[in-house]
Structure formats: C-alpha cells, structure tokens
Amino acid sequence: MRAERVIPLQDVERVRIYINKGVRTLAEVKALTGADCVINGGLFEGSRAVCHLKADGTVYASDPYTYWGYAWDQGPDMALIGVPALTKRSYICCVCLVRGGKAEHLIYNSDLGGSRPRTAMGLKGGALVLYCSGEGQTPEELQRMCLEEGWDSAVMLDGGGSSQCDLGDGQRLTAPRRVHNLICVYLKHREEESPMDGVTRSYITRSDCYQAGRSITPQGIMLHSTATPGVMAEAMRERWDRSGVEEAVHAVIDGSHTIQLLPWTHRAWHAGTPKGGGVSANNTHISVEICEPQECRLLPEEWIPLKRGSTGWAVERLQRELQARGYDPKGIDGSFGPGCDAALRQCQADLGLDADGSCGPATREALAAREGSYLEYEPQDTTDYFEAAVGRAVALCAQLCVQYGIDPGTGILDHAEGYRRGIASNHADVGHWFPRHGLSMAGFRAAVLETVAMSGGHVSELDTAVDKLAAAGLIDSPDYWRGGAYSAENVQALLIKWAASI
Known part of the structure; x- marks a missing residue:
C-alpha cells in the first residue's frame, strides 16, 4: 500500500x-x-x-x-x-x-x-x-x-x-x-473554496432536537466552545446525531472543518435555562460551537482531577511533569498506576499539599507553576489551530450577519455574556479560553465587522468605531456607547474620529 x-x-x-x-x-x-x-x-x-x-x-x-x-x-x-x-x-x-x-x-x-x-x-x-x-x-x-x-x-x-x-x-x-x-x-485555495464556501451541511437528523422541528427567527449569534478538549468537529457531530442527547447546535467548527448541523432557522438546544426563568437564547440565537484542542484540558476551568485508575493524555502529561521534577512515575504510558500514585503523593508532600494521590485543582496549579510545566496551558502550542478555528468562526458569523440582518456589534455574544444578560445558563465559554490567545469578544466582533465590510455588507460606522475602541482597550461597555444619552450625533462623530486615529 x-x-x-x-x-x-x-x-x-x-x-x-x-x-x-x-x-x-x-x-x-x-x-x-x-x-x-x-x-x-x-x-x-x-x-x-x-x-x-x-x-x-x-x-x-x-x-x-x-x-x-x-x-x-x-x-x-x-x-x-x-x-x-x-x-x-x-x-x-x-x-x-x-x-x-x-x-x-x-x-x-x-x-x-x-x-x-x-x-x-x-x-x-x-x-x-x-x-x-x-x-x-x-x-x-x-x-x-x-x-x-x-x-x-x-x-x-x-x-x-x-x-x-x-x-x-x-x-x-x-x-x-x-x-x-x-x-x-x-x-x-481559490476564492470559491474559502472557509465559508467550504461549509459542509450534514444535519443531525436522528437527534431529538432536529425531530422536534421547532423554528426561530434569528436575532443574534451565540458563540460557544465544546468543553470537550481534543474532540473535533466530525466526532462531535457523531456524538450529537442520536436520540437522547440534550444538546444540539447549528454549526460546529474546528481548525479544518465548518459543519452545519441544523437549518439556521431551526430552534437549537445550546443556551440552557437562564437563571430566573427568562427567555432563553435558544429562541432567538443561532449557535456556533468551536472545538477545543486537547491542550484545553489543562485550563483550570476544565481540569478534571486525576487519580489511580485514570488514563489518557492528561495522565501522560502528569507523568512527564513528575519525571521532570525528579519523581519516578514508573513509566510514561498515560495509565495512572501504583508508580504514578506513589510519585504524586511524595511530590504533594514535598510541596506542602495534602498527599492524597489525587491531582485535583490545587495540585495541578502547584505543578503548573514550574516554568515549562507539562500541566500549564501554553497558547503558543495551539496558535495555528486557534487562528484557523477562530478564522472559520469569524467567516461564518459574517455571512450569517449579512443573511439575517444581524448587527455584528450588538448581535454576537458568547455563552458567558448570554448568562450575564439573562438569556443563558451559567457557563464560562469562551472567556476562559480566548483571552489566553489575546482575543476578547470585542475583538472577535470587530473581526466580524471587518469581514462583513470587506464582503460589501452594510456596517454601521458607529458600530465599527465602538468595537475598534473596545478591542484596543480604550473604552468599556461598548453597548453603552451605541445607545442611550451617548448616542447624540456629536458624540458619535467624536467616537468615529477617535477610532480612525488609532
């Protein structure tokens, strides 16, 4: 062969x-x-x-x-x-x-x-x-x-x-x-093979959400990340395309694929139930889910304690870290056995931690403090993937904004922002991950605005200016500057001139 x-x-x-x-x-x-x-x-x-x-x-x-x-x-x-x-x-x-x-x-x-x-x-x-x-x-x-x-x-x-x-x-x-x-x-790639043109439509027809057949009028876009490090788009689609699964999104993205799982006007299951029982973004927002690379397993928000009997990539990283610190885990094989248990307990004792043989949040944090630690999330290790996946998300959101008349400056938010607005359950994504690569949601929205403008779509000059200033860290609360008392024409003109000067 x-x-x-x-x-x-x-x-x-x-x-x-x-x-x-x-x-x-x-x-x-x-x-x-x-x-x-x-x-x-x-x-x-x-x-x-x-x-x-x-x-x-x-x-x-x-x-x-x-x-x-x-x-x-x-x-x-x-x-x-x-x-x-x-x-x-x-x-x-x-x-x-x-x-x-x-x-x-x-x-x-x-x-x-x-x-x-x-x-x-x-x-x-x-x-x-x-x-x-x-x-x-x-x-x-x-x-x-x-x-x-x-x-x-x-x-x-x-x-x-x-x-x-x-x-x-x-x-x-x-x-x-x-x-x-x-x-x-x-x-x-030719222009027609750009990420947007390369979207694959593969509906999850066996999911309960798809078969429910409810529709929405899209008013915005909600950005998520999967919280399943290392599982890419095609595998996520397989997980969701079955009965009994309580999550379903419109699109899933990784570094090389953008897959549409539901019609854009289909009511998806992505935002959860808001605190206080408010109207869920499931009824109003298109959902875009970005797959996380394996390394996101090391983020504090996603760390799952490791103990005897655990297996996999994270165990292998723990074993390498113990070895780098001079403790012998009796092999680098991704299997948490007696050797790894003994090495971890001794390391915990030497660090003044509870020597319980479980690598929980406190132990991971202590081990990650070493320069070059195998348990610290290093953004440079996943830069190529992050840029490719986010680039696909930006391209998709730009097309959706044009197609459904969504204002990129006000109509795109992540799950965490949705929770603060009272339209989603309490989740951290994508604020636990994006800032590690120097990207805020304001910066993401600004990138979508720029893409929409380049495609010839309509973009508010004020929205562009506000998002540019927010991405540069020069103003807070961009939604505030788009409306209210500060929407007076002279203030709008000042914001636009200020943005043009940077």
Missing part, C-alpha cells in the same frame, strides 16, 4: 516542519495545524532529531557532515541544497536519493537499511511530491522508484516503522508510533 501526491509549487502556500513536542498523533497534528497534507518527517532517535533540522528559525539538529536536503523560507522557494543553510528559516536533511535527476550515492547507517515502510519528499517538474509507503522498501528500491518516476530530486525522510501520512485527498496511511517531527503542507 502506498500514497503519493504531486502538488504544483504554484499551488503551495507554505511548508512547515511541525515539531511534535506534544507527542501527538498524525491525526491530531493535522487537526491542530489545519494543514492540507501531513507526512512523517525526518530522522530521529527517541525524542531527539538527528542530521540537520531547522524549523521556523530554530535549529533542532546539526551535524558536522554536510548532507543534502531541502531548505526554504515559505515553501514555494524550496530547493535541494547542501545544508545547513543558515539564511533559510527551515531545512531538513536525511538520506538524499536523487539530485539533478540522477542517483545520489546512498549514505546511511545500518539501522536504516533493510526493507521497511518509507516516506519521502521531492521535486519533480515544478511540483512538490509527497510519498508514503506502508509496505517494505529498501533505500535502493525507493531510489529506483524515484528515478523511474522522473523525480528531479528526492530525500528519504522516515527510516522505517513510523511511516504515516494524510495527503488531504483521501490518501491516508497510519502507524502507531508518534514521531518527533512532521512535514505540513498548506495549499492555496
């Missing part, structure tokens, strides 16, 4: 080497980064890269020997050269197979020999080629294949046993091993 994709360089937006310090699966990396294609990257030993590897300006491996490999700044400028190429932002060297259309003398260690699954990348006729084989090949056989297929240059990436890829066109090969680095390729 093999997978291969040939991509004209003119269609390549950028190429990135993703350093997998979070020890994620290939599927998780693809969802997190929003890349169109992902393939197993360069040679590594355990958690350490070998040969030459530089990603986004940071050198992860260097070697006295000058191997041939690929170096680039963005991707379309990719070239096979002798590296290290100190002037380029990224480079990767492994085993050079083909150079100038001719076979390169193969140099590799004995542990890379034999017949194994392989990955490779190369250039052919002005195109980038990504190749992954799930069947055994020797380096010599892989080299012959590249020559027979007319590759101008080629580098073998994976040395075997870890070969995996998702080439974005239905070609996908998996392997159980999690790897040090992966090659992520982002493609240019």
Whole structure:
C-alpha cells in the first residue's frame, strides 16, 4: 500500500516542519495545524532529531557532515541544497536519493537499511511530491522508484516503522508510533473554496432536537466552545446525531472543518435555562460551537482531577511533569498506576499539599507553576489551530450577519455574556479560553465587522468605531456607547474620529 501526491509549487502556500513536542498523533497534528497534507518527517532517535533540522528559525539538529536536503523560507522557494543553510528559516536533511535527476550515492547507517515502510519528499517538474509507503522498501528500491518516476530530486525522510501520512485527498496511511517531527503542507485555495464556501451541511437528523422541528427567527449569534478538549468537529457531530442527547447546535467548527448541523432557522438546544426563568437564547440565537484542542484540558476551568485508575493524555502529561521534577512515575504510558500514585503523593508532600494521590485543582496549579510545566496551558502550542478555528468562526458569523440582518456589534455574544444578560445558563465559554490567545469578544466582533465590510455588507460606522475602541482597550461597555444619552450625533462623530486615529 502506498500514497503519493504531486502538488504544483504554484499551488503551495507554505511548508512547515511541525515539531511534535506534544507527542501527538498524525491525526491530531493535522487537526491542530489545519494543514492540507501531513507526512512523517525526518530522522530521529527517541525524542531527539538527528542530521540537520531547522524549523521556523530554530535549529533542532546539526551535524558536522554536510548532507543534502531541502531548505526554504515559505515553501514555494524550496530547493535541494547542501545544508545547513543558515539564511533559510527551515531545512531538513536525511538520506538524499536523487539530485539533478540522477542517483545520489546512498549514505546511511545500518539501522536504516533493510526493507521497511518509507516516506519521502521531492521535486519533480515544478511540483512538490509527497510519498508514503506502508509496505517494505529498501533505500535502493525507493531510489529506483524515484528515478523511474522522473523525480528531479528526492530525500528519504522516515527510516522505517513510523511511516504515516494524510495527503488531504483521501490518501491516508497510519502507524502507531508518534514521531518527533512532521512535514505540513498548506495549499492555496481559490476564492470559491474559502472557509465559508467550504461549509459542509450534514444535519443531525436522528437527534431529538432536529425531530422536534421547532423554528426561530434569528436575532443574534451565540458563540460557544465544546468543553470537550481534543474532540473535533466530525466526532462531535457523531456524538450529537442520536436520540437522547440534550444538546444540539447549528454549526460546529474546528481548525479544518465548518459543519452545519441544523437549518439556521431551526430552534437549537445550546443556551440552557437562564437563571430566573427568562427567555432563553435558544429562541432567538443561532449557535456556533468551536472545538477545543486537547491542550484545553489543562485550563483550570476544565481540569478534571486525576487519580489511580485514570488514563489518557492528561495522565501522560502528569507523568512527564513528575519525571521532570525528579519523581519516578514508573513509566510514561498515560495509565495512572501504583508508580504514578506513589510519585504524586511524595511530590504533594514535598510541596506542602495534602498527599492524597489525587491531582485535583490545587495540585495541578502547584505543578503548573514550574516554568515549562507539562500541566500549564501554553497558547503558543495551539496558535495555528486557534487562528484557523477562530478564522472559520469569524467567516461564518459574517455571512450569517449579512443573511439575517444581524448587527455584528450588538448581535454576537458568547455563552458567558448570554448568562450575564439573562438569556443563558451559567457557563464560562469562551472567556476562559480566548483571552489566553489575546482575543476578547470585542475583538472577535470587530473581526466580524471587518469581514462583513470587506464582503460589501452594510456596517454601521458607529458600530465599527465602538468595537475598534473596545478591542484596543480604550473604552468599556461598548453597548453603552451605541445607545442611550451617548448616542447624540456629536458624540458619535467624536467616537468615529477617535477610532480612525488609532
């Protein structure tokens, strides 16, 4: 079994080497980064890269020997050269197979020999080629294949046993091993393939909410996040598309998908029951849910205590943190067993905590205080995912505002704001997460306003000014400045001029 994709360089937006310090699966990396294609990257030993590897300006491996490999700044400028190429932002060297259309003398260690699954990348006729084989090949056989297929240059990436890829066109090969680095390729998309045009309609027809068949006249949009870290859009749809589920939203978004689950005028179940029994936003608002990356599990608001018998990603992070602090959890396997229990109790005692063997909120907070802690949410680890998911949310909200005449400045709010207005239950989203990335709801609304304006939709000049000033932190309570005594024409003109000056 093999997978291969040939991509004209003119269609390549950028190429990135993703350093997998979070020890994620290939599927998780693809969802997190929003890349169109992902393939197993360069040679590594355990958690350490070998040969030459530089990603986004940071050198992860260097070697006295000058191997041939690929170096680039963005991707379309990719070239096979002798590296290290100190002037380029990224480079990767492994085993050079083909150079100038001719076979390169193969140099590799004995542990890379034999017949194994392989990955490779190369250039052919002005195109980038990504190749992954799930069947055994020797380096010599892989080299012959590249020559027979007319590759101008080629580098073998994976040395075997870890070969995996998702080439974005239905070609996908998996392997159980999690790897040090992966090659992520982002493609240019035509205007008609923008996130809004790429919305997938897939109604949850088996849900009780859908079958209830109640309708609304949309008056606003309510933004949510799933509080189910690591579960992406397609999986969330599967969870909701069944009887007995008490939640249903209009759309769910992750870093690479926007899926419409209900007709926009269908009454969804998303806002809950307001305190005091007021009118729920279920009757008035379109609901947009953003999937959270696995790392949101580390946010204090979403932390679930870990104890003996717990399993999964968070346990693995706890084990790594204990090990980093000098306590032996008896393995980094994501299983909270007796070794992890003993290590945690000793660590708790040394920190002056209740040594109960449970990593609850207080213990997590204490462990997260160490610089570089495995239990602290680090925004930079999920920047690509966050920007991609929020970008999709902005695009969707902009189209909905135009379609239903919703004022972006006053008609969009999150679940937490809905609670404060008395139209939703008491939830923190998205205020527990967005500010970690420097984004407020005022900033989100301003981005939607800008998108609506760029699309030619009607935008109030005052709304644009107020949201710009609020996003800059220059005024509070933007709704106050849109109305009441301060809606006088002279004050409105002053706000608009002030916003134009920043």
